[in-house]
Amino acid sequence: MLQRKIIHLDMDAFYASVEQRDHPEYRGKPLVVGGNPNGRGVVAAASYEIRQFGVRSAMSCFEAKKRCPHAIFVRPRFEVYRQVSQQIRQIMHTLTPLVEPLSLDEAYLDVTGIELYQGSATLMANWLRGEIFQQTALTASAGVSFNKMLAKIASDMNKPNGIAVITPAQASDFINTLPIERFHGIGKATASRLHTLGIHTGADLRATELSLLTHEFGKRGHFYHEIAHGRDNRPVKAERKHKSIGSETTFTDNLSDTEQLLSQIYTQNADAFMQLNKKGQLAHTITLKIKYADFTQITRSHTLHTPFPNAQSAHYWLQKLLADVPRHLPIRLVGVTYSNLISSSTPAIQPDLFD
Numbered sequence: 290m291l292q293r294k295i296i297h298l299d300m301d302a303f304y305a306s307v308e309q310r311d312h313p314e315y316r317g318k319p320l321v322v323g324g325n326p327n328g329r330g331v332v333a334a335a336s337y338e339i340r341q342f343g344v345r346s347a348m349s350c351f352e353a354k355k356r357c358p359h360a361i362f363v364r365p366r367f368e369v370y371r372q373v374s375q376q377i378r379q380i381m382h383t384l385t386p387l388v389e390p391l392s393l394d395e396a397y398l399d400v401t402g403i404e405l406y407q408g409s410a411t412l413m414a415n416w417l418r419g420e421i422f423q424q425t426a427l428t429a430s431a432g433v434s435f436n437k438m439l440a441k442i443a444s445d446m447n448k449p450n451g452i453a454v455i456t457p458a459q460a461s462d463f464i465n466t467l468p469i470e471r472f473h474g475i476g477k478a479t480a481s482r483l484h485t486l487g488i489h490t491g492a493d494l495r496a497t498e499l500s501l502l503t504h505e506f507g508k509r510g511h512f513y514h515e516i517a518h519g520r521d522n523r524p525v526k527a528e529r530k531h532k533s534i535g536s537e538t539t540f541t542d543n544l545s546d547t548e549q550l551l552s553q554i555y556t557q558n559a560d561a562f563m564q565l566n567k568k569g570q571l572a573h574t575i576t577l578k579i580k581y582a583d584f585t586q587i588t589r590s591h592t593l594h595t596p597f598p599n600a601q602s603a604h605y606w607l608q609k610l611l612a613d614v615p616r617h618l619p620i621r622l623v624g625v626t627y628s629n630l631i632s633s634s635t636p637a638i639q640p641d642l643f644d
Contacts, residue, residue: 290459294410296398296527297432297440298381300419304334304370305393308363310426319344319360326354326362329429329552333365333538337449340629347540349549355356366495367536368567370394373425380420389525393540395444397437399525411454418452419514434460436521460519464491472516476543476621478582479506491517509583533570535558535576537624543582545619547611554601554607560623565627571596572627575603577610580622589613596631 300306304322309315319339324330330350342357353360375391380390387399398417406412414431421429428450432443439455446453455463463636468490470480482505488494494517502510515521544550554577565572573596580586589610598601607625 291401292443293435294401294403294438295415295434296410296414297437297444298396298398298414299430299432299444299448300377300394300421301430301537302334302336303427304365305336305368306427307373308366309336313367315361315363319357321353321360321362322365323350323353323362324364324552324556326350326360329548331553331556333556338414343540347542347544347549347553349469349546359494365556365560365632366476367563371564373427376425377421377429377458380417380424383420384417387525387527389527392537397440397525408501411452414452418450428460436519437516437523437525438473438521439519442471443468460611462516464495464519467491469494474493474512474516474584476487476582476584476619478543478618479509482506506583508587517629528620532630533560533576533628534561534564534570534572534630535578535624535626536564537578537622537623538581540620543619543621545616550620550623551608551611554603554623554625556612557623558603558607559600561625561627562597562603565630569632570627571632573597574627575606575612576626576628577607577609578622578624578626579611579614580621581618582621583618584621586622587614592629597627 305320308320308322309575320336321332321339322334323332331348332344332348332350332353334346335344335496339357339360344353344356350362363586370393381396381398384398385398385403389565400410400413406416408434414433418429420432421427430444430448430450431452432440434440434443434455435457443453443455467484468474469488488497494513494644499514502514538553538557574590575597576588576589576590578586591606591610
């Protein structure tokens with residue numbers, strides 16, 4: 290069987306890097322892309338210069354300002370980020386049609402069987418990073434391995450502007466010494482529960498009986514057992530066209546605060562409606578997506594007889610949908626999707642991203 294070759298590409302501090310590229314006065318300075326530091330907004334992206342102050346995405350902008358009083362705060366320009374993301378996506382497709390975007394700033398590529406660059410996934414990843422920099426003046430980090438889980442972990446190892454490779458021969462020893470917090474798919478809450486079971490590293494996880502893991506974590510326990518053995522058979526799924534338009538974001542740190550969650554939901558809603566508006570569409574249905582710290586997810590939807598006229602008109606229903614979501618665990622991802630679409634002949638409506 291042909292050994293799979295997977296690349297995980299992750300743009301470095303994407304939103305903040307685009308702003309620093311386009312505004313020379315921001316370069317080398319602590320920068321936050323997000324909401325009003327005197328309001329309830331959250332950090333959408335943090336430049337590397339401000340991360341040394343402990344500022345991370347999903348943190349409240351108020352807290353970010355406390356930690357770094359001289360920080361620069363700018364509002365997101367999602368339309369610009371989306372255009373740059375599409376440019377990067379086109380570069381990826383020159384390598385392989387098997388590109389699975391995870392967000393605007395990261396994607397998996399399956400380059401198995403491709404003969405370019407001597408068939409080396411490492412050389413392909415380095416070409417990709419170089420081509421992205423040449424065309425966009427932005428840096429990216431890459432991870433190369435034989436499955437998605439290990440490629441994802443590898444892409445975080447030498448950030449920013451780096452690459453890491455985990456070969457089949459290296460995988461077992463690498464996993465054995467890896468703290469369980471570093472496994473993609475194990476968040477803080479799960480890591481804490483694993484610690485109570487005496488599981489702290491990949492070696493500990495591998496030595497734990499499958500029956501114990503499934504008893505404690507249900508179906509997720511089987512996934513944890515598999516990744517502890519370096520097994521992840523999930524395919525790279527090429528992007529498909531959907532009959533819906535949406536926007537979602539994954540938090541660096543899980544959130545529980547309702548005001549912060551609503552602020553981020555409104556941000557994703559504004560981005561989704563901007564896309565809807567650009568495509569000349571209106572929508573009758575809005576869906577709120579929530580993914581919990583244990584990676585389970587839930588959706589809640591509402592449909593109107595008349596389409597949503599603007600982004601703000603959805604705020605009431607998003608509040609209602611969030612109130613209907615169980616809050617038994619911290620939340621790691623929120624998303625807003627519009628569906629049940631119809632063509633629009635009305636003039637474009639430009640929403641305020643942080644109303």
